[in-house]
Amino acid sequence: MIDPDWSPREILAATVALSHLRFYQQHYTVVAFHGLGGGKRITLGKKPFKCRFCDKESPAVSFKKRAHAVSELLGNKIMTSLYECDSCNGRFQAFEDDLAKMTLAARSMSGVRGKKGSPTLVGTGRGPVRMKAECDGLHLSHDAGAPGFIEDPINKTLALTYDIQPHRPLGAYKALCKSAFTLLPDDEVTHFRELKSWLLQSDLTTCQVYSSGSHFCYSTVLPTFKPFKQPIVCLLKRKRQIDAPYMLFFIATGNFTYQISLPCPEMDDHLRGKAITVLPYPHYYQLQPWLVPKPIVERLLELSSAERTKQKTDTITWTFGSKVQVL
Numbered sequence: 001m002i003d004p005d006w007s008p009r010e011i012l013a014a015t016v017a018l019s020h021l022r023f024y025q026q027h028y029t030v031v032a033f034h035g036l037g038g039g040k041r042i043t044l045g046k047k048p049f050k051c052r053f054c055d056k057e058s059p060a061v062s063f064k065k066r067a068h069a070v071s072e073l074l075g076n077k078i079m080t081s082l083y084e085c086d087s088c089n090g091r092f093q094a095f096e097d098d099l100a101k102m103t104l105a106a107r108s109m110s111g112v113r114g115k116k117g118s119p120t121l122v123g124t125g126r127g128p129v130r131m132k133a134e135c136d137g138l139h140l141s142h143d144a145g146a147p148g149f150i151e152d153p154i155n156k157t158l159a160l161t162y163d164i165q166p167h168r169p170l171g172a173y174k175a176l177c178k179s180a181f182t183l184l185p186d187d188e189v190t191h192f193r194e195l196k197s198w199l200l201q202s203d204l205t206t207c208q209v210y211s212s213g214s215h216f217c218y219s220t221v222l223p224t225f226k227p228f229k230q231p232i233v234c235l236l237k238r239k240r241q242i243d244a245p246y247m248l249f250f251i252a253t254g255n256f257t258y259q260i261s262l263p264c265p266e267m268d269d270h271l272r273g274k275a276i277t278v279l280p281y282p283h284y285y286q287l288q289p290w291l292v293p294k295p296i297v298e299r300l301l302e303l304s305s306a307e308r309t310k311q312k313t314d315t316i317t318w319t320f321g322s323k324v325q326v327l
């Protein structure tokens with residue numbers, strides 16, 4: 001039933017999201033789905049130790065480090081795997097660093113807690129301004145006397161300009177692939193030999209599976225504080241051969257989501273040379289857009305570049321209710 005308070009835009013957005021959900025129900029099956037915010041630990045794999053990436057076993061390689069199945073910086077505190085050796089874990093750090101830098105503003109804005117808590121975003125150009133998410137909401141501050149935020153008192157908005165930390169987009173993509181590869185059921189790993197070979201390389205271009213221009217990441221940003229109370233990860237597998245990728249990885253955390261398809265030449269050979277559109281796997285708020293105060297921002301990121309991004313700035317704008325002077 002349609003609620004009279006829903007706007008035409010919201011009804012249209014929900015209708016589109018519902019059609020996408022029906023597509024995925026018809027053509028895909030969920031092979032992994034986890035909420036990562038609970039207190040109960042999840043451990044993937046079993047002893048004896050054998051690394052899923054390099055196939056080496058203990059004691060040829062060590063397994064002393066706590067290997068997070070999904071990047072800790074994206075808020076995963078509870079899911080680890082027993083099948084990632086310390087050597088592979090060390091190699092992945094460089095890609096995690098790229099992902100951390102690419103997502104810094106989003107994680108800061110939505111209070112996603114990594115190894116050192118939620119990151120602080122420091123503004124640039126107008127004196128020292130800071131943004132940090134706490135349990136009770138987003139804290140924005142600047143030093144007395146500094147210009148701080150750009151304020152529009154009439155529309156009650158604050159804007160913060162910040163530097164996007166230089167990072168390698170393909171490194172961030174590789175970090176997402178590593179999390180997805182870790183979540184694969186054992187009987188699926190065999191289909192991803194090329195991806196496994198790429199993950200074994202410490203650089204980005206050796207054994208790269210697909211050529212430049214093929215590393216898309218669909219992302220949504222929700223204009224509200226931490227709508228996803230816990231990180232959610234999902235792997236979707238194609239049921240039968242259609243013109244769509246074999247395996248999709250989806251993660252929602254804080255107030256943003258990412259969706260990528262896993263490089264899989266073995267199962268996606270029929271897609272070679274075809275231009276296909278990958279539909280967004282709709283999340284809770286796309287299906288019910290009236291639950292967030294403003295339109296959900298959708299972006300299609302192309303993460304093929306192995307070069308570090310140049311110095312760039314971006315601006316975040318908030319609407320505020322009231323201001324309180326802190327002495």
Ligand SMILES: [Zn+2]
Pocket residue numbers: 051052053054055056061084085086087088089
């Ligand atoms: Zn290994």
